[in-house]
Amino acid sequence: MIEVVHVSKYFDNEPVLKDISVTFERGKTNLVIGQSGSGKTVLLKCIVGLLDVDEGDIIYDEVIFNKLNFGDKKSIRKEIGMLFQGGALFDSLTVEENIIYPMDMFTSMTTEEKIERANFCLKRVNMVNSNHLYPAELSGGMKKRVAIARAIALNPKYLFCDEPNSGLDPKTSIVIDNLIRELTEEFNMTTIVNTHDMNSVMEIGSKVVFIANGMKCWEGTNLEILHSDNQVLNDFIFANSLARHVKNTMKN
Amino acid sequence: MVSVYKGKKINEGITGSWHGVEPRTVRFSQIIINFISRNLQNMGFFFHVGKYFELMLKVFTKPEKGIMYYRQTVREIEALGLNSVGIVFIISVFMGAVITLQTAYNTENPFLPSYLIGLGCRDSMILEFSSTMVALILAGKVGSNIASELGTMRVTEQIDALEIMGVNSASYLILPKIIACILIFPLLTLFSMIVGVAGGWLAVLFTHVITPTDFVYGIQYAFIPFYITYSVIKMVVFAFLITSISSYHGYYSYGGALEVGISSTRAVVHSSVFILLFNVILTQLILS
Numbered sequence: 001m002i003e004v005v006h007v008s009k010y011f012d013n014e015p016v017l018k019d020i021s022v023t024f025e026r027g028k029t030n031l032v033i034g035q036s037g038s039g040k041t042v043l044l045k046c047i048v049g050l051l052d053v054d055e056g057d058i059i060y061d062e063v064i065f066n067k068l069n070f071g072d073k074k075s076i077r078k079e080i081g082m083l084f085q086g087g088a089l090f091d092s093l094t095v096e097e098n099i100i101y102p103m104d105m106f107t108s109m110t111t112e113e114k115i116e117r118a119n120f121c122l123k124r125v126n127m128v129n130s131n132h133l134y135p136a137e138l139s140g141g142m143k144k145r146v147a148i149a150r151a152i153a154l155n156p157k158y159l160f161c162d163e164p165n166s167g168l169d170p171k172t173s174i175v176i177d178n179l180i181r182e183l184t185e186e187f188n189m190t191t192i193v194n195t196h197d198m199n200s201v202m203e204i205g206s207k208v209v210f211i212a213n214g215m216k217c218w219e220g221t222n223l224e225i226l227h228s229d230n231q232v233l234n235d236f237i238f239a240n241s242l243a244r245h246v247k248n249t250m251k252n
Numbered sequence: 253m254v255s256v257y258k259g260k261k262i263n264e265g266i267t268g269s270w271h272g273v274e275p276r277t278v279r280f281s282q283i284i285i286n287f288i289s290r291n292l293q294n295m296g297f298f299f300h301v302g303k304y305f306e307l308m309l310k311v312f313t314k315p316e317k318g319i320m321y322y323r324q325t326v327r328e329i330e331a332l333g334l335n336s337v338g339i340v341f342i343i344s345v346f347m348g349a350v351i352t353l354q355t356a357y358n359t360e361n362p363f364l365p366s367y368l369i370g371l372g373c374r375d376s377m378i379l380e381f382s383s384t385m386v387a388l389i390l391a392g393k394v395g396s397n398i399a400s401e402l403g404t405m406r407v408t409e410q411i412d413a414l415e416i417m418g419v420n421s422a423s424y425l426i427l428p429k430i431i432a433c434i435l436i437f438p439l440l441t442l443f444s445m446i447v448g449v450a451g452g453w454l455a456v457l458f459t460h461v462i463t464p465t466d467f468v469y470g471i472q473y474a475f476i477p478f479y480i481t482y483s484v485i486k487m488v489v490f491a492f493l494i495t496s497i498s499s500y501h502g503y504y505s506y507g508g509a510l511e512v513g514i515s516s517t518r519a520v521v522h523s524s525v526f527i528l529l530f531n532v533i534l535t536q537l538i539l540s
Contacts, residue, residue: 048416077418088413091404102417105317160416 001026002047002158002190007056009042009214016042018214019056026190029181029204031222033195034211035236040194043211044162047192048080049073060158078106081151081189083161083180087143089135089150095122096131099150106154121149125179141172145179152183159184161193165200177203198237201225210236226250304500310422311430311496324428332394332429332495333436337443343389344382344444348451351376356461366462370452370470375479377448382441383483384531387490390437391523395498398429399519402502403512411503426499430492437491438484445480482538489534490527497523 002024009017017039024030034040045051047058049065058065060076068076089098099118103109109117122128125145135143144164151159161180165173181204184191193200201208205222210233218225218233225237226247238244315321355372402425405411414421449471456467498519505515 050412050415074418077416080416080418082413082416084409084413086408088409090410090413091408104320105417105419 001061002192003059004043004047005057005059007043007046007053007058009046009051010054016214017046020211020216022209022216022219024190024192025207027185027188028191028206029184030190030192030207030209031195031201031205032192032209032211033201033236035196038211039214040211041162044160044192044194048082048160049077078154079157081154081156081159083144083147083151083159083164085163085166087135087147089143089147091135094131095127095133095135095138095146098135098146099153102150102154117153118149121153122146124152124183125149140167141176144168144176148176148179148183152187155187157189159189159191161191163194163196165195165197170199173197173199174203180204198243201237212236303504304496307422307426307500307503308496310420311426313420313423315423315427316420321424321428324424325431328428328432329436332397332432333440336390336393336440339389339393340386340440340444341447343386344377344447345451345454347381347385348373348377348448349455351381351448352452352455352467353459353461367466367470367473369462370467371473372470373452374449374471374475377445378479378483382444382448383486383490384527386441386444387437387487387494387527388524390440391494391527392520394433395494395519395523396516398495398498399502399505399516400512402499403505403515406503406505407508407512422503426495426503429499430495433491433495434488438487441483441487442480445483485538486531486534489530493526493530494523497526
């Protein structure tokens with residue numbers, strides 16, 4: 001479980017996150033949604049420690065993460081897997097080497113064990129026989145899947161995904177979404193996904209947090225979101241005419 | 253005088269407070285003063301110096317896993333060092349040839365023995381060209397390579413990915429580069445000295461400005477082995493400057509392709525300036 005307690009963040013004295021408090025539960029796919037520039041990525045970067053919070057606390061299973069020193073943070077970071085927007089695969093390494101990298105760095109596994117684990121992770125994301133390809137030879141969807149394989153290589157307790165569907169077609173997006181949900185349930189991880197894709201919200205959002213202008217405006221489940229009276233939320237999720245039409249039909 | 257370009261006064265402020273001074277001088281001194289005061293006001297210079305040393309503290313920490321750093325260092329020796337052998341060879345051979353020819357054409361004096369041309373070529377290569385000139389060339393090749401590699405890793409979030417895994421990204425990415433360059437650049441200097449003198453010999457052989465025997469006598473005459481040590485010491489310092497300054501610019505890149513290009517350019521310019529500065533300092537310290 002990850003708790004965000006009264007977190008605020010400022011850039012040049014301008015507030016980007018304003019007093020956000022939210023709990024992300026284990027075994028659930030927690031979605032953070034909001035417009036571009038609303039503060040989703042800043043919140044995610046604060047949670048993983050890439051940015052320091054100015055006020056408040058980030059608590060990982062009762063450990064206040066933001067108050068730990070570099071060494072103690074490292075031990076928690078080894079339990080974190082993260083999927084970046086562009087995949088962030090290491091260009092100079094093959095798919096297999098990318099997945100083996102965290103095992104090389106932090107475990108004393110034998111080469112055979114590492115390859116076996118890499119093959120398991122690749123099989124889990126349906127990327128069998130791509131071991132010796134380089135990231136430049138992969139499509140956008142394949143890169144995301146390899147990045148997920150790398151993220152789960154060390155069996156993490158926490159999985160973070162920053163806009164996993166950006167740049168992907170709707171069908172591939174659903175494949176990635178379902179993969180994230182299945183892995184979350186299979187390995188009982190605490191998963192936080194940043195997205196503004198409503199398909200993802202409806203598909204995997206067991207908990208949804210809506211952020212606007214750096215503030216938490218709403219939280220609930222994917223089923224509750226359609227019936228919310230929150231005007232800001234409704235303006236966001238029913239932004240296009242088709243969605244508004246569906247909403248009106250449901251009302252009637 | 254105020255110049256007007258497309259309806260806008262473009263140098264109104266420059267001459268305003270500098271009455272009675274030549275306009276050209278005013279413009280130049282004003283630019284220098286503006287540059288210095290802007291940097292001091294914004295604390296830009298001190299900010300970068302502080303940030304550079306902060307980065308170096310992160311770089312020189314105990315490696316997480318020695319074997320990974322060792323592998324990375326071997327990779328960097330190949331990428332940054334061995335892949336530079338070609339350019340060092342070409343530059344040195346032509347530099348040696350040109351020094352020999354220029355010395356020959358400028359010392360057509362019957363009172364000067366012709367073997368001095370060989371001596372001039374040897375000492376020029378050893379004292380200055382094989383260290384400083386090669387370092388400047390490597391600042392261009394290796395410096396831009398390092399800055400663009402790290403800059404691209406930064407903007408594509410690969411460095412963030414390392415940090416999330418719990419890896420000390422600064423140390424893992426930069427330390428092997430520094431070690432590789434410190435190990436391999438002095439060898440490139442020695443290689444450059446040999447090839448440069450050979451280039452001079454080839455020039456003599458083909459142009460007959462002096463006899464090859466005189467040239468060979470000249471390169472053996474009054475040889476001071478300490479000059480090689482001096483040159484190697486300089487190159488070790490230059491290797492550190494090139495890799496650390498370029499890494500600094502690359503590591504703190506942000507934005508996209510444009511900013512990575514700017515970082516790359518800054519890396520080359522700043523490395524070159526510091527090479528020239530330290531060349532003076534080290535020469536004074538070692539040879540005086």
